[in-house]
Amino acid sequence: MNAPELTEDERLGLYLRNTETGTEWWRVSVADRPQTFRLEHGIEDAEAQASVDIDLVVDAENLRAKLKKWHREGFVFEARGASSATDAQQRAAFMPALQRAAAARRAAGHVGHAGPLQARTGASATNGAANEPRSVRIGEVDVPCGAPGPLVPRVNPAYLFSARFNDIVEDIVENRRVMLIGHTGAGKTSLIEQVAARAQHGVVRSNMNGQTTVGDFVGFWTVKGGETLWVDGVLPTAMREGLWLIVDEIDFAEPSILAALTAVLEPHGRLTLKEKGNEVVEPHPAFRLFATANAVGAMSQFRHLYQGANLMNEAFLDRWRVYLLDYLSPAEETDVLMRTLAPHMTQTLAATLAAIAADCRAAFAREDLSSAFSTRRLLDWAELMLRTGDPERAAGPAIYAKVSPEDATLIRGIIRHHIAPAG
Ligand SMILES: Nc1ncnc2c1ncn2[C@@H]1O[C@H](COP(=O)(O)OP(=O)(O)OP(=O)(O)O)[C@@H](O)[C@H]1O
Ligand SMILES: [Mg+2]
Incomplete structure (x- = not known):
């Protein structure tokens, strides 16, 4: 059946x-x-x-x-x-x-597709004995060293490399294009500068919120002593000399500058100087490109705070590794306060100041405060407070005068909540 x-x-x-x-x-x-x-x-x-x-x-x-x-x-x-x-x-x-x-991949000791960060040519970046470039350990990453020079930033001994920065430092070694986004004073520029300072790489910065023209950035012709001369802009200079270029506030850059940058965003990207008969600029192996921005991508929600910032298109953003840098945690900031203002800044003082900063940031996130509270502002206030012995007086030039009267009132309330008046 x-x-x-x-x-x-x-x-x-x-x-x-x-x-x-x-x-x-x-x-x-x-x-x-x-x-x-x-x-x-x-x-x-x-x-x-x-x-x-x-x-x-x-x-x-x-x-x-x-x-x-x-x-x-x-x-x-x-x-x-x-x-x-x-x-x-x-x-x-x-x-x-x-x-x-x-x-x-770890066992194979992989370095990025663009090859390792190399020492600058002609510089004494070897340890003498072996012809190996020297390197310095930053967090968990070995960063090959360049050479001393006038453009190498000064080491800030109080600078704290948070464990969160390891991926960024590794990207630098691997020659990735790194964009750091975050509020003002969160530590975007100083992170790159402090890696460069320790590994002795020269840094040039170009701020897009202001007067930077495509001529400054790419280069221009000028007449000197009757002769017509080409002057390299900051981008080809950094590429030829193996400097680290930080394009600050890239969300304010004009389209012609972004167009010049796009070509260089590929790992071995070369720059064609159209104005100079299509001369091609090859990137030096030590050349690195960084950008910082306050209001793109995940930070777009704060665009109203950064007037005039442009939205960046996705295709452009996709050419970068984009890291959102948040403020340091209260424990980290306590540490930074003590290191920066040693020996007078004690744990008791620093912990309270870091807690005040954290409360102000929470108020900002709730939109009760309209101004962000940067690490820069906190350090400045703390320094002035040690000089005056008076938190309220120090807060005048370091905080209150920079914000609206409503914000100043709220911040004063937060400070009073944490600091009882002297008896
Ligand atoms: N990890 C850190 N350790 C020690 N100090 C820090 C650290 N991060 C930030 N700071 C302090 O905060 C200050 C502001 O940081 P930085 O200038 O890097 O901020 P930024 O994000 O680039 O700000 P902006 O958007 O305004 O350019 C630094 O000068 C430094 O003193
Ligand atoms: Mg900056």
Whole structure:
């Protein structure tokens, strides 16, 4: 006797029910012989491990009985179909596979596709004995050194490299284009400068919020002593000399400057000086390009605070690694206050000041305050307070005079909440 065909309700695929230990499933598929069906059973646990514990072949009649039983037991047909168990296996397999791949990459000592950061040519960046370029450890990353020079920033001994910065430092070594976004005074510029200071690379900065023209940036022709001369702008200068270029406030840059930059955003990107007969500028291996911005990408919600900032298009942003730099945590800021203003800034004083800054930032996030409270402002206030011995007097020029009267009132309230008047 031929078994009847399956009806619409008796579909091939996955039947699921949730149990306390995970998702229990039956998978129905066509078996090798005609009019027979393969039934597989398993439980997908919290780690999404799905292994088959029952595997049998039944005829259509038998299947129909099973389907009725499953229905009574609360199994429902899963629209994802027969591939669902495989999806679960794939889902569970991803993280172990990624961890193996990342460990293998670490073991191979991988440096980025653009090659390692190299010492500047002609500089004495070797340790004398071996011809290996020297390197300096910053956080968990070895950064190859350049050479001393007038453009190398001064080391700030009080600077704190938070563990959060490791990825950024690694990107610098790998020659990625790094854009740092965050509120004013969060530490965007100083992070790059302090990496450069320790690894002795020269830094040039170009601020886009103001007078920077495409001529300043790319270069221009001028007449000197009757002769027509080409003057390189900051971009080709940095590229030729292996300097680190920070394009500050890139969200204010004019389109012609962004167009010049786009070519250089590729790891080996070369600059074509159209105005100079299409001369091609090759990047020195030590050249690095950075940008900072207050109001792009994840910071766009704060655009109203940074008047005149342009939205950057996605294709442009996609050419960068964009890091959102938040303010330091209260514990980190306490540490920075003590290191910067040692020996007079004590733990008691610093912890209170850091807590005040954190409260002001929370008020800003709630939009109760309209001005951000930067680390720069906090350090300045603390320094002045040590001189005057009077937090309120010090807050005048360091804080109150820079904000609206309403903001000043609110900040004064926060300060009083943390500091009782002298007895
Ligand atoms: N990790 C840190 N350790 C020590 N000091 C820090 C740190 N981060 C920031 N600062 C202090 O905060 C000041 C402001 O930082 P920085 O100028 O880098 O901010 P920024 O994000 O570039 O601000 P803006 O958007 O206004 O340019 C620095 O001069 C430095 O004194
Ligand atoms: Mg800056």
